[in-house]
Amino acid sequence: MSNTNLQTPKGFRDFLPEKMAIRNEVIKRLRSVFEKYGFSELQTPSLEYQEVLLGKYGKEAEKLMYLFEDPGKRKVGLRYDLTVPMARVASAYQDLPKPFKRYQIQPAWRAENTQKGRYREFFQCDVDTVGSKSPIADAEILAVISDCLSALGFSAYEIKVNSRAILFSIMDKAGIAKGQQLSVIQSIDKLSKKSKEEVISELKNKDVGEKQIDLVFSEIAKAKPDEYLAKVISLAEEMGAKKIVFDPTISRGLDYYTGPIFESVVEEPKIGSITGGGRYDGLLKTLGGPDLPAVGTTIGLDRVCDVIEKLGLWKDSVNPFVKVLVTVFSPDLLPLSLSVAGKLRSFNINTELFVSDETPLDKQLKYADKKNVPFVIILGPDEAKENLITLKNLKTKSQEKITLDEVIAKLK
């Protein structure tokens, strides 16, 4: 059988160890923030019944779903997002303590057009509070976002906030007809990516009059947070959230948000928004779940990981592989290598023992180099005699003959 048949499916990705090290570290940092605020984790099955999935997202979305049959001929499909499963859980386990504060980090599947560089399996990371109408809940989501961005090492970020009511009030004041308001709001939302001129020309193409366009922009300039949003912002700041900015132009596919909307962007690198969310008090019921208010955010996990990897952020703090390779000089010196490797592991130093006692030392060093292992230990006849260890730094190419205690101190 030829090996060339073995392909990664189109639109899907393998995560090799270097990618995984970053993903795991990102997830670890996010989890730690979520749990610090009292959110706990939920995981749901990859499959849902089609009656749970269909009729919730619209026909276009359904074209992207992976739908098939269970052996019992029940119609099932792969999860399209994490919100429908949460609605199902909130419905199925009615005795869950409310507010139900959950986070969920799992893949979802969409048969997207791969030419747009989209992946058909991607991780979602959602954190939501279900069952509270209080602005404290909204504020807490903002505080969580701010803490997450800090924990990821981003310093130049903005958390933009707005609300559905403010957007429609701007439209009303500018005299935009009800039927045209959503379309105008969608154009205005592009101000973060496009120039004002481009947006104006788009509005003109939508047959919005010049005078009304002027009015829209002057209303935007005058807009202020409403009472609820102002409360949310001040509470979030009291909780320690940083860089919250009122931005009356953001709208985030308004369809299901009913109150505040949140979106965060980092200045550097330029990757667009990395979180998006808001309050969606009617959605769970629409999805077939209980009639509970809810507020939350999604964090773009794949996007965050890709950027950290591409820009080589964290390069020095996250070592995807091991700290040190203990080489094996010869079969008779294998016990010495085993003993040193065991000692290092007992100090929680990630230690790889070269798994052969018949491989020339230079090949073992090349292996360490290829794996980007920072340190190598050599234990030959001289080291055995002197009861010392040769520790080689593969970056600086320097090496020294020192005691085990000194090695441990250097590697810890």
Added chain:
Amino acid sequence: MSNTNLQTPKGFRDFLPEKMAIRNEVIKRLRSVFEKYGFSELQTPSLEYQEVLLGKYGKEAEKLMYLFEDPGKRKVGLRYDLTVPMARVASAYQDLPKPFKRYQIQPAWRAENTQKGRYREFFQCDVDTVGSKSPIADAEILAVISDCLSALGFSAYEIKVNSRAILFSIMDKAGIAKGQQLSVIQSIDKLSKKSKEEVISELKNKDVGEKQIDLVFSEIAKAKPDEYLAKVISLAEEMGAKKIVFDPTISRGLDYYTGPIFESVVEEPKIGSITGGGRYDGLLKTLGGPDLPAVGTTIGLDRVCDVIEKLGLWKDSVNPFVKVLVTVFSPDLLPLSLSVAGKLRSFNINTELFVSDETPLDKQLKYADKKNVPFVIILGPDEAKENLITLKNLKTKSQEKITLDEVIAKLK
């Protein structure tokens, strides 16, 4: 729309926060051991092309696969195990440094008969070394298993080892015909679960003569590890592996193992084997991958988690939820609660703030109780005046009025 339509698909499970806390802790402990030995993580897509999946496991297995079509009409299916994806990765990324030491913790899907209590989506946790023929690699897998079982808190366990060659040599010496050897080996493997009498009667039903049965048992009694296995055991013990026991009766669905076989059991609780593995030098090539030797083990993650949960192990060490709930006495005292919650979080204490300032205190306490939060903080007018905090222990029902520093010291 009625909520009763929202069901968890048959054969699948939701993991609510209490289950997730245990799962996450198990995975964290296993990962830490794997990485201490220099294994790094791999994740592969949930879907594979059918040409990768089919023809590898036999017709019976294929009946259990979820097979369907990609939008581009390419035939795909959900992953059946983690070995085929690893073979594909080893083939697709030929420049991976060898030995390739990877671990992988991801779900696999099988449309099993749910009446047997089996799940259709289950997590596999595999750790393997690809590209080494040395007994050091086998020994390291045993050391990893031993460290994992210790890290999980199991103390009374056994790691049984055997090898394919020893089993067939017993069969040869007992004069079992070649065509009958696999069947006899399968019966013998049941000795860990069934009595000797039951196994003998099963062998008789398979038309094995009484004299031959006696011979099989006397050969088992005489059996000793062969040279390779003896080396593996002594190396593993040098690496610190504990409770390795030679057991010439275990066979683990021999089909693809080519050398040593490993299986581990814990005495308490009685859950059967929790790890299984061995050396499989020919398998990757058979699966369409490169011709590389390999050795590894699977750890029964779902089984381990279920047992820890059911027996209430770790009850005191793993808190699925938060350490403390900071209640909100009234809207005017909300800032005080915000400030105390923020301080506790800055000391990495998982702290939930009650997300409402309009809920009576007794309802907030009931919520904490329902969520099994161990401590509650009350900040009323008296506490505000005296600059003290009432800390209530919900287990002992005792409470005390103390300073913030004292609270932090107690909760850390």
